[in-house]
Amino acid sequence: MAMDHSILKVISSENMKLLDSVKHCIIYKAETDILTQGTQVRGVYCINSGKIKIYKSSGSGKEQIIRFAKKGDLLGYRTLIANHKLGVSATTIEECSVCFIEREDFLKMMVEAPQLREWLMEELSEDLAEMVEALTTMAHRSVRSRLCGALLVLEELYEGEPINLTRENLANFVGTAKESVIRLLSEMKSEGLIQIAGRKITVINRVLIKTATQFS
Amino acid sequence: MAMDHSILKVISSENMKLLDSVKHCIIYKAETDILTQGTQVRGVYCINSGKIKIYKSSGSGKEQIIRFAKKGDLLGYRTLIANHKLGVSATTIEECSVCFIEREDFLKMMVEAPQLREWLMEELSEDLAEMVEALTTMAHRSVRSRLCGALLVLEELYEGEPINLTRENLANFVGTAKESVIRLLSEMKSEGLIQIAGRKITVINRVLIKTATQFS
DNA sequence: CGAGCGATTGAAAAGACTCAACCACCGTGG
DNA sequence: CCACGGTGGTTGAGTCTTTTCAATCGCTCG
Secondary structure, three states: OOOOOOHHHHOOHHHHHHHHHHOEEEEEOOOOEEEOOOOOOOEEEEEEEOOEEEEEEOOOOOEEEEEEEOOOOEEOHHHHHHOOOOOOEEEEOOOEEEEEEEHHHHHHHHHHOHHHHHHHHHHHHHHHHHHHHHHHHHHHOOHHHHHHHHHHHHHHHOOOOOEEOOHHHHHHHHOOOHHHHHHHHHHHHHOOOEEEEOOEEEEOOHHHHHHHOOOO | OOOOOOHHHHOOHHHHHHHHHHOEEEEEOOOOEEEOOOOOOOEEEEEEEOOEEEEEEOOOOOEEEEEEEOOOOEEOHHHHHHOOOOOOEEEEOOOEEEEEEEHHHHHHHHHHOHHHHHHHHHHHHHHHHHHHHHHHHHHHOOHHHHHHHHHHHHHHHOOOOOEEOOHHHHHHHHOOOHHHHHHHHHHHHHOOOEEEEOOEEEEOOHHHHHHHOOOO
């Protein structure tokens, strides 16, 4: 299994043993809630396989998808470290295999493994930079431009497989209405930028789509 | 001077001596660039007094203000630690007194002071949570609602003093056009929510404004 | 088969932006 | 002292993107 950018990459073999002894692996079906906004976390979750949406719901019932997590990603550590309540929710969008690490065990690992602390700090930095980027994009760019950006991100997420999301999830990621996404997608299809097969979307002309993310 | 939530709060007296020996204090006039997006940082800046806008400019020349920094805030450390180029710019909006700490000196302090590392991690967490909040706000709420939210944030920033920003900066913070801000402000003035004296804005009815940030 | 969910399409409405003109204030230099 | 230029603030009108609402369709599952 590829662990190039995972927490497991930075764990010493000694701590790895510790980890093995405390983790609990679980399989979740698609559309299962893992974390719920406003609650405490009981520990952290490390994704082995499958994709999970991280989102925030606003008062009016709309949800904004912040990012998608996939294998190697760690969920819940920020909230756990700060001892806050969760600011976001997480729900599987496919069947997922996930390891759960109890709060106390994780904190212990953090104390003992400086590389882990290092890695978490880098993760936080990275995420923060991404959020700043996302914010300015949301503020300045048109729905079409944002949709193009989203498709490129999702292409990465799906690693060559066609993008497979409900239009609603796509809309909640882009930050727009479902109908707008549908209209723009069919526009882009007729321009030969993408291919659509039911729910599945395949990027055809990556270069032009990339260009579209630079303007408007 | 109040240092309740500053880097200086977490520095041991020993490190404080080190800090004193390596810092350089500088006074900047209003509208002076401190950090420039896309460049390397030469060190970190700690604000003694005055206010600074942190913003990101997009290709089309628009700028999005990410946040305002004031006394006690530290600038540039995220970029410095990650050894990246700056993702944002920083410009004073008032006369500011700022301490500069050379890159190497700061890294040395980080190695020697675990509380400093701790503090930085908390800062990052906090900032990340704020950015996530800002993103969903930008995506879901109307300009008026965002403007109300901005006014409450700025009221904090100005600590009781009237808010004193150009309409343009206010617009770039809210993520809208200058004209929209002007129109909405005069609307809110006629509703008795705020008071306007030239450039200066005073919040009158905090409760109603707060309510407005919950909807739309 | 019928219910239900997601996708699609059309039409109307609304929110926000752009453009353009104008004003008010302030500091400068003649 | 006053005319001048510049910056920032204000207002109005028209436009356009995007949303919302409503209706329809197609598919799957019980």
